[in-house]
Amino acid sequence: MPDFETFFTSLTARIGKLLAGAAGKHVKDAQRDAKAFVEAARADFERWMALTAAGQLTPEDVAWLVQGKQELAQLLALKRVGLAEVELVKLRQAVVQVAVDAVLERLAKR
Amino acid sequence: MARLRYAVRPAAALVVVLFLAGCPKVASFDPIAFEQTKGLKAQALALMDRAGEPYAEHRVDVDTLRARLARAYAREQGRPSNERTLQQWGILMAPQGHLLAGFLALWERRSVLDEAFIDEARVQVADAFDEILGLENGKLRGD
Numbered sequence: 468m469p470d471f472e473t474f475f476t477s478l479t480a481r482i483g484k485l486l487a488g489a490a491g492k493h494v495k496d497a498q499r500d501a502k503a504f505v506e507a508a509r510a511d512f513e514r515w516m517a518l519t520a521a522g523q524l525t526p527e528d529v530a531w532l533v534q535g536k537q538e539l540a541q542l543l544a545l546k547r548v549g550l551a552e553v554e555l556v557k558l559r560q561a562v563v564q565v566a567v568d569a570v571l572e573r574l575a576k577r
Numbered sequence: 578m579a580r581l582r583y584a585v586r587p588a589a590a591l592v593v594v595l596f597l598a599g600c601p602k603v604a605s606f607d608p609i610a611f612e613q614t615k616g617l618k619a620q621a622l623a624l625m626d627r628a629g630e631p632y633a634e635h636r637v638d639v640d641t642l643r644a645r646l647a648r649a650y651a652r653e654q655g656r657p658s659n660e661r662t663l664q665q666w667g668i669l670m671a672p673q674g675h676l677l678a679g680f681l682a683l684w685e686r687r688s689v690l691d692e693a694f695i696d697e698a699r700v701q702v703a704d705a706f707d708e709i710l711g712l713e714n715g716k717l718r719g720d
Contacts, residue, residue: 515697523693531683532694535675535701542665542708549661549712552603556717 478569482562489558497547504543508536602658606716610656613649614713618706620645621677625699628680628690639681646670646678665709669702676705 515532518524524532624642627635650666653659670678680698684690 511697511700518693518697523691524697528691528694528697531675531679532697532701535679535698538668538674538676539701539704539708541668542705545661545665545668546708546712546715549603550715552661553715553717556603 474569474573478566481565481569485558485561485565489554489561493551493554496550500543500547504540511536604656604659604662604716606713606718607656610649610652611710611713613652614706614710617642617645617649618703618710621706622699622703625680625695625702628684628695629692630689632684632688639685643678643681662709662712665705665712669705669709675701677702 511532515524515529519526519529620642624635624638627638632639650663650670653663653666656662668674669676672678672682680702
């Protein structure tokens with residue numbers, strides 16, 4: 468029975484490491500994307516204000532572009548959700564693989 | 578204590594099973610869709626560059642692009658578990674929206690658009706295509 472305990476402890480540790488690694492990577496990627504988007508949007512808004520002041524863009528043009536920026540944010544969010552779903556599927560495959568490897572390893576030791 | 582351990586183990590197994598069963602299904606990477614999207618991006622941006630000229634002079638080109646976009650969308654619809662990509666295309670192609678289809682509709686209404694506006698809208702449409710390409714590129718590859 469202690470052998471069984473060791474097996475489960477080792478399996479839990481391996482799966483825990485997998486989950487933590489995948490979650491950490493996804494959160495970091497999402498934060499990096501969001502930060503880049505906000506920085507680019509700020510630069511765009513400033514440029515649009517300057518172009519409006521110079522008479523090259525109308526307030527209607529700017530309103531249209533701002534709405535476009537909001538739609539772009541939706542596209543970014545959809546990409547992140549889609550990629551998170553892909554990560555989840557990869558994680559499922561990895562968890563199954565770890566479990567199978569652990570069982571095979573244990574059987575080989577017998 | 579031992580009894581508790583034996584009670585916890587099936588519960589943990591159940592959690593893992595539920596986690597595995599609850600995983601979403603996702604479409605696999607499609608190299609044809611990826612290349613098609615890159616081609617559409619190039620065609621769309623080239624056409625937007627001409628929006629400083631009267632729409633009537635480019636009506637045929639716009640119709641051709643719209644037809645290609647519709648075909649690409651229909652192709653995406655035929656792929657299983659492809660909801661996120663479809664939603665992205667839906668936003669890009671909404672005529673009442675403010676990305677590609679919205680730009681084409683605005684050009685049609687105003688006949689001619691200002692250069693500064695074209696330049697700014699063009700950057701956003703390029704970014705929109707990049708988000709679609711980014712999702713496609715991140716999908717699972719068949720081994």
